[in-house]
Amino acid sequence: IKTIAILTGGGDAPGLNAVIRAAVRTALGRGLTVWGIKNGFGGMVENKMMQLTDESVAGILPRGGTILGTTNRDNPFNYPQTQAGAVIYTDMSARALNNLRQAGIEALIVIGGDGTIKIAGEFHQLGLPVVAVPKTIDNDIPVTERTFGFDTAVGVATDALDRLHTTAESHHRVMVLEVMGRYAGWIALHAGMAGGADCILIPEIPFNTGSVIAKIKERQQRGRQFSLIVIAEGAHALGGEISIARIVEGSHEKVRLGGIGEKLAREIEELTGMESRCTVLGHVQRGGTPTAFDRVLSTRYGVAAAQSVLAGHFGIMVSLQKNRIIRVPIADIAGKANNITPEDELLLAGRAIGVCFGD
Numbered sequence: 001i002k003t004i005a006i007l008t009g010g011g012d013a014p015g016l017n018a019v020i021r022a023a024v025r026t027a028l029g030r031g032l033t034v035w036g037i038k039n040g041f042g043g044m045v046e047n048k049m050m051q052l053t054d055e056s057v058a059g060i061l062p063r064g065g066t067i068l069g070t071t072n073r074d075n076p077f078n079y080p081q082t083q084a085g086a087v088i089y090t091d092m093s094a095r096a097l098n099n100l101r102q103a104g105i106e107a108l109i110v111i112g113g114d115g116t117i118k119i120a121g122e123f124h125q126l127g128l129p130v131v132a133v134p135k136t137i138d139n140d141i142p143v144t145e146r147t148f149g150f151d152t153a154v155g156v157a158t159d160a161l162d163r164l165h166t167t168a169e170s171h172h173r174v175m176v177l178e179v180m181g182r183y184a185g186w187i188a189l190h191a192g193m194a195g196g197a198d199c200i201l202i203p204e205i206p207f208n209t210g211s212v213i214a215k216i217k218e219r220q221q222r223g224r225q226f227s228l229i230v231i232a233e234g235a236h237a238l239g240g241e242i243s244i245a246r247i248v249e250g251s252h253e254k255v256r257l258g259g260i261g262e263k264l265a266r267e268i269e270e271l272t273g274m275e276s277r278c279t280v281l282g283h284v285q286r287g288g289t290p291t292a293f294d295r296v297l298s299t300r301y302g303v304a305a306a307q308s309v310l311a312g313h314f315g316i317m318v319s320l321q322k323n324r325i326i327r328v329p330i331a332d333i334a335g336k337a338n339n340i341t342p343e344d345e346l347l348l349a350g351r352a353i354g355v356c357f358g359d
């Protein structure tokens with residue numbers, strides 16, 4: 001193999017540039033030519049590419065975002081096009097593959113979350129040699145113990161909790177922090193434990209509002225006139241409505257999470273009489289500079305991805321298991337998710353100290 005390309009797809013995550021830098025440097029060091037595909041799979045269909053040199057990756061290690069651009073809209077197998085004012089969806093995968101062929105690209109490194117990796121797997125089935133790298137702040141990709149970006153997001157959420165702590169205490173308020181994570185509670189659990197939250201609510205365990213109220217009241221009785229609650233955007237009350245909005249665009253269905261934190265804050269205020277405020281942390285968890293842990297993990301993933309290409313291992317995702325980077329078949333992650341299980345050690349620790357509930 002002489003020429004490869006790199007693509008970043010889906011929502012951005014701190015560490016994307018660090019993966020690109022490591023993969024480019026490893027590949028250039030072995031005499032390969034490297035192209036970057038712009039704006040995810042859309043750039044593959046639209047033939048938008050840039051050559052990646054040592055110069056293009058200089059200084060990008062600590063930078064958030066992705067120098068290649070990304071989008072979570074474009075799937076070449078179901079690609080949106082505007083015709084006579086209407087959006088129609090067609091299969092543009094053959095055109096995308098042809099663009100790579102024309103540029104002499106023989107293999108593709110795809111850095112993305114489950115949706116992006118699924119598309120990468122479909123291209124691999126069509127004969128394109130593909131290596132995937134697991135990216136997402138949500139840490140919800142199966143068969144890897146960590147995705148890069150997660151550690152940074154947890155750090156941002158922990159910092160937010162530390163800041164909310166002092167204002168909550170001064171104003172004798174209940175502060176609810178809603179964090180990202182889609183259908184997984186990893187960010188909420190880790191940030192909640194690191195930031196000393198009094199209640200941690202995750203999608204994996206529907207919560208009982210009564211238990212949250214009881215906890216706040218019990219703290220009040222002990223003289224603690226404030227409480228700190230972390231709630232994952234995908235969490236929902238027992239028997240309650242799941243706050244997931246589904247937005248259908250053509251044949252595409254987008255899922256919008258969030259809003260649960262505000263609802264809970266209103267309920268707490270009503271049931272306890274304590275002033276309650278909700279902070280939705282949002283995309284600040286995804287932006288900015290990666291932590292040292294994420295820079296190191298991203299670099300290891302980038303090197304391993306390029307080495308997989310050089311060794312001719314395709315149809316795989318690089319994965320972290322027992323602190324080693326290994327290769328797993330992309331097919332192994334299909335249809336699975338990585339969620340917090342009842343046996344999770346940190347969840348059990350949260351129960352032991354009374355901040356995670358069992359109901």
Ligand code: F6P
Binds near residue numbers: 011072257
């Ligand atoms: O998957 C990463 C993530 O940030 C989720 O935590 C969140 O639900 C979603 O993406 C937000 O997506 P968007 O960038 O489309 O608002």
